[in-house]
Amino acid sequence: MMASEGGAPVALNERDAVDVLLRELGNDLVVVGDAIDPRYFTAYNEVPGVRPLALIRPRTVDDVSRTLALCSRLTLPLVPQGGATGLARGAVALGGEVVLAMERFAGIEEIDTAAGTITVRAGTPLQTVQEAADEAGFTLGIDLGARGSCQIGGNIATNAGGNRAIRYGVMREQVLGLEAVLADGTVVTSLNKMLKNNAGFDLKHVFIGSEGTLGVVTRAVLKLHPKLASPATALCRVTDYDAVVKLWHRVRATLPSVISFEAMWPEFYRFVCANTPGVTAPLAADDGFVVLIECASSDAAASASDAHAALEACLGTCFEDGLIDDAALATSTRQALDMWTLREGLAIDTLPHFMNFDVSLPIGAIGVFAERCRAALVERWPHAVSVFFGHIGDSNVHIGVSLADLPVYGEDAVDRVVYEVVREMGGSISAEHGIGRLKRPYLGYSRSAAEIEVMRRMKAALDPLGILNPGKVL
Amino acid sequence: MMASEGGAPVALNERDAVDVLLRELGNDLVVVGDAIDPRYFTAYNEVPGVRPLALIRPRTVDDVSRTLALCSRLTLPLVPQGGATGLARGAVALGGEVVLAMERFAGIEEIDTAAGTITVRAGTPLQTVQEAADEAGFTLGIDLGARGSCQIGGNIATNAGGNRAIRYGVMREQVLGLEAVLADGTVVTSLNKMLKNNAGFDLKHVFIGSEGTLGVVTRAVLKLHPKLASPATALCRVTDYDAVVKLWHRVRATLPSVISFEAMWPEFYRFVCANTPGVTAPLAADDGFVVLIECASSDAAASASDAHAALEACLGTCFEDGLIDDAALATSTRQALDMWTLREGLAIDTLPHFMNFDVSLPIGAIGVFAERCRAALVERWPHAVSVFFGHIGDSNVHIGVSLADLPVYGEDAVDRVVYEVVREMGGSISAEHGIGRLKRPYLGYSRSAAEIEVMRRMKAALDPLGILNPGKVL
Numbered sequence: 001m002m003a004s005e006g007g008a009p010v011a012l013n014e015r016d017a018v019d020v021l022l023r024e025l026g027n028d029l030v031v032v033g034d035a036i037d038p039r040y041f042t043a044y045n046e047v048p049g050v051r052p053l054a055l056i057r058p059r060t061v062d063d064v065s066r067t068l069a070l071c072s073r074l075t076l077p078l079v080p081q082g083g084a085t086g087l088a089r090g091a092v093a094l095g096g097e098v099v100l101a102m103e104r105f106a107g108i109e110e111i112d113t114a115a116g117t118i119t120v121r122a123g124t125p126l127q128t129v130q131e132a133a134d135e136a137g138f139t140l141g142i143d144l145g146a147r148g149s150c151q152i153g154g155n156i157a158t159n160a161g162g163n164r165a166i167r168y169g170v171m172r173e174q175v176l177g178l179e180a181v182l183a184d185g186t187v188v189t190s191l192n193k194m195l196k197n198n199a200g201f202d203l204k205h206v207f208i209g210s211e212g213t214l215g216v217v218t219r220a221v222l223k224l225h226p227k228l229a230s231p232a233t234a235l236c237r238v239t240d241y242d243a244v245v246k247l248w249h250r251v252r253a254t255l256p257s258v259i260s261f262e263a264m265w266p267e268f269y270r271f272v273c274a275n276t277p278g279v280t281a282p283l284a285a286d287d288g289f290v291v292l293i294e295c296a297s298s299d300a301a302a303s304a305s306d307a308h309a310a311l312e313a314c315l316g317t318c319f320e321d322g323l324i325d326d327a328a329l330a331t332s333t334r335q336a337l338d339m340w341t342l343r344e345g346l347a348i349d350t351l352p353h354f355m356n357f358d359v360s361l362p363i364g365a366i367g368v369f370a371e372r373c374r375a376a377l378v379e380r381w382p383h384a385v386s387v388f389f390g391h392i393g394d395s396n397v398h399i400g401v402s403l404a405d406l407p408v409y410g411e412d413a414v415d416r417v418v419y420e421v422v423r424e425m426g427g428s429i430s431a432e433h434g435i436g437r438l439k440r441p442y443l444g445y446s447r448s449a450a451e452i453e454v455m456r457r458m459k460a461a462l463d464p465l466g467i468l469n470p471g472k473v474l
Numbered sequence: 475m476m477a478s479e480g481g482a483p484v485a486l487n488e489r490d491a492v493d494v495l496l497r498e499l500g501n502d503l504v505v506v507g508d509a510i511d512p513r514y515f516t517a518y519n520e521v522p523g524v525r526p527l528a529l530i531r532p533r534t535v536d537d538v539s540r541t542l543a544l545c546s547r548l549t550l551p552l553v554p555q556g557g558a559t560g561l562a563r564g565a566v567a568l569g570g571e572v573v574l575a576m577e578r579f580a581g582i583e584e585i586d587t588a589a590g591t592i593t594v595r596a597g598t599p600l601q602t603v604q605e606a607a608d609e610a611g612f613t614l615g616i617d618l619g620a621r622g623s624c625q626i627g628g629n630i631a632t633n634a635g636g637n638r639a640i641r642y643g644v645m646r647e648q649v650l651g652l653e654a655v656l657a658d659g660t661v662v663t664s665l666n667k668m669l670k671n672n673a674g675f676d677l678k679h680v681f682i683g684s685e686g687t688l689g690v691v692t693r694a695v696l697k698l699h700p701k702l703a704s705p706a707t708a709l710c711r712v713t714d715y716d717a718v719v720k721l722w723h724r725v726r727a728t729l730p731s732v733i734s735f736e737a738m739w740p741e742f743y744r745f746v747c748a749n750t751p752g753v754t755a756p757l758a759a760d761d762g763f764v765v766l767i768e769c770a771s772s773d774a775a776a777s778a779s780d781a782h783a784a785l786e787a788c789l790g791t792c793f794e795d796g797l798i799d800d801a802a803l804a805t806s807t808r809q810a811l812d813m814w815t816l817r818e819g820l821a822i823d824t825l826p827h828f829m830n831f832d833v834s835l836p837i838g839a840i841g842v843f844a845e846r847c848r849a850a851l852v853e854r855w856p857h858a859v860s861v862f863f864g865h866i867g868d869s870n871v872h873i874g875v876s877l878a879d880l881p882v883y884g885e886d887a888v889d890r891v892v893y894e895v896v897r898e899m900g901g902s903i904s905a906e907h908g909i910g911r912l913k914r915p916y917l918g919y920s921r922s923a924a925e926i927e928v929m930r931r932m933k934a935a936l937d938p939l940g941i942l943n944p945g946k947v948l
Contacts (some may be wrong), residue, residue, distance in 0.1 A: 115837045158672065166669075169672060173647065182812075194638060194869035197901075197905065198683055198904045198907065200909055200920075202859075211676065249700075250774070254775045260768075298728070301729070395668035395670060428672070434671065435673060435674055447674050450661065452674070455675045458935060
């Protein structure tokens with residue numbers, strides 16, 4: 001049994017393969033046919049996809065190892081799956097694969113308060129890890145909207161980003177140690193707790209962000225940071241994108257406790273202000289850019305009002321120096337939540353045939369990128385609506401595109417227009433969502449032939465039969 | 475021509491190979507015979523080693539590419555070399571290799587103040603990069619004693635650590651983009667400037683810390699941090715190692731501007747106080763542990779006296795809460811330098827037959843490790859002197875061992891005793907110095923057979939002929 005290029009299986013004998021899985025792994029681990037719940041073959045926000053040949057739900061690392069060894073023997077393609085909240089269809093089966101869902105291998109194995117580390121199993125929901133860190137008097141460095149349903153193994157496999165990267169870095173920077181299982185079932189355990197360890201190649205980085213194509217993440221040791229105190233949150237208005245960049249550099253140099261720096265282009269802010277019921281905009285929508293700034297010292301370093309005072313002082317000098325035109329500082333948790341609700345911008349999902357893009361460019365280039373991208377879309381489709389927002393301190397911008405008659409043109413046509421501008425400007429077609437299945441046709445827009453050849457060599461070295469998540473990334 | 479297992483070449487026809495190098499690369503790039511300065515074959519602090527077949531000094535990335543392609547054709551082993559300041563003999567030829575010295579491919583290519591990045595060539599001295607960053611209003615995240623002579627390419631290839639890792643991370647965390655040349659001459663350019671970029675595998679991490687065995691680093695994009703203000707420095711005394719750990723967690727949670735946290739065991743501090751001419755110890759030497767703490771806010775965030783006040787306030791509450799027994803805050807640059815001079819501890823180099831070790835363990839385990847390590851040394855050699863000090867916030871401890879009659883036993887015997895304790899306690903035989911040639915026999919003390927097998931697969935995938943730095947790391 002082999003997955004062909006397009007992902008459609010050449011079914012040599014699927015029934016026999018499933019029988020072997022059931023016989024060797026047992027029906028506590030293996031689920032087949034109609035008993036497989038549709039959530040295991042449904043991408044985020046989409047209709048159910050292709051039912052996998054089998055669903056395997058390991059309880060131990062040894063279960064994962066035996067499953068992979070068996071899939072290698074059978075040349076049976078396998079899709080590792082965490083919470084399946086990804087936006088690039090990296091965790092969905094394309095047809096003919098088995099799905100390996102990690103949810104039963106969950107839980108916190110250890111918190112080492114002296115080392116400042118937490119050791120977790122891949123299937124643990126992110127929020128569970130955050131809460132355990134919090135209870136031990138620390139803060140986890142990663143946070144994102146899907147915290148309740150995404151799993152830490154998936155966060156690692158996709159190198160998740162989120163809203164705190166300017167302070168703590170992305171998921172990759174949180175991982176000190178990692179255990180992964182290779183395609184042939186070999187368990188590679190490197191559960192390092194040290195900040196400095198130069199004993200040979202740092203293998204964890206091979207697996208982090210490889211979206212399950214080089215190995216299956218089973219356990220990890222994550223850094224813990226000093227516990228955060230309550231944050232202070234503000235919105236400020238500036239005239240244009242260059243002023244956003246100036247403000248960013250001022251803020252990072254004068255407000256060391258900054259944790260989020262999020263920009264909203266005027267069209268985005270106007271739209272969400274007008275279309276978010278129950279939220280009163282703290283700053284009136286006009287032609288300016290609006291920036292959300294949040295800061296938080298560590299709990300032990302600050303009194304409750306310190307963050308507020310520090311943010312107020314910083315914004316005061318920014319105003320005096322002409323770096324911002326206006327600002328609103330949240331005076332209650334409710335006001336801060338409203339600011340985040342606007343920034344999260346769920347309102348734009350109601351635009352007809354809405355498409356979401358996640359790209360990155362050098363920070364100084366993002367303003368021109370947004371203009372060129374909008375112009376390219378309007379040139380092709382004069383009625384195209386595009387809105388821009390994102391984690392500017394991380395060089396990450398999200399783009400929302402709406403075309404009332406999108407079904408006529410197809411999503412691919414829009415992808416090509418947006419990613420062509422990214423390519424021309426030397427950006428990345430994926431800032432934090434990964435490549436998965438959706439962006440695979442465009443990998444060459446951001447990676448050279450030489451880079452892709454190195455990726456292929458690594459794939460061939462670690463998964464010579466190509467059974468791990470075929471048709472994804474490469 | 476092939477390098478054999480031990481690094482000694484099977485010389486098929488060395489003379490012919492050198493002729494081909496001279497003919498195809500020209501004598502501006504290629505130096506042979508007595509014209510090769512001994513510094514190109516002398517490890518740090520040691521007597522000159524084996525003269526290489528040839529010294530190659532590229533001026534461009536294309537020179538590097540042509541050299542590697544040619545060495546591949548000739549199956550000629552090659553040792554990439556930066557400033558050759560490493561302590562693990564990773565950059566020295568073992569016999570029969572050519573040395574590729576990167577010093578002429580030097581200079582700053584670009585500073586992007588909006589992105590907050592600096593693009594540099596591999597041969598640039600670290601200090602030159604630091605000064606360029608400083609001049610542009612930023613701070614580089616890496617600093618180490620050899621700053622004047624080490625090169626940024628070597629810092630990347632060895633994943634250098636240093637004294638600021640608790641604030642900024644190690645070298646790996648400074649690198650946003652990288653260009654490396656593969657053994658076959660392929661140039662892999664990934665000069666990314668973005669903090670978030672998940673477009674396929676993150677290849678830079680394959681090359682960082684691989685000590686020139688997987689590719690030759692040619693250029694890099696490094697992060698720039700907000701410019702640091704003048705630091706404040708203090709020594710404090712605590713009763714035992716557990717108190718050092720408690721102090722570390724208090725300091726990281728209450729002094730966000732902390733940049734260094736360095737511990738000295740009593741024997742170390744007593745020795746350096748007694749043997750460092752011209753330095754008056756700010757704290758008297760007794761049976762306590764002495765910790766050096768340095769903090770510095772960003773230049774724009776702080777007035778000159780802020781760091782001093784913050785450190786004083788932090789130490790004040792630590793004293794009230796019984797976390798420290800005594801403290802001395804430097805009131806002049808001279809006093810701060812004296813504190814660092816004691817911590818750097820060059821005095822211990824005067825101990826007879828002095829050996830220096832660089833290991834890491836989970837922070838909470840380092841106290842017990844030091845006791846066990848000292849006991850194991852004394853059990854074997856009752857007169858053995860051992861002193862301990864290091865970057866405790868990074869989980870990194872250095873060990874100085876002196877045995878008056880070392881030549882009788884050999885350095886290997888001491889290595890085995892120390893690394894055996896590291897192995898028993900699950901630590902790393904190399905925190906920041908790398909494996910190179912010196913620690914290669916002990917790699918298996920800190921890495922499992924499965925991990926080493928993955929390293930070998932990566933090596934075979936990227937350097938199938940094994941010409942890059944043979945006999946190092948693996």
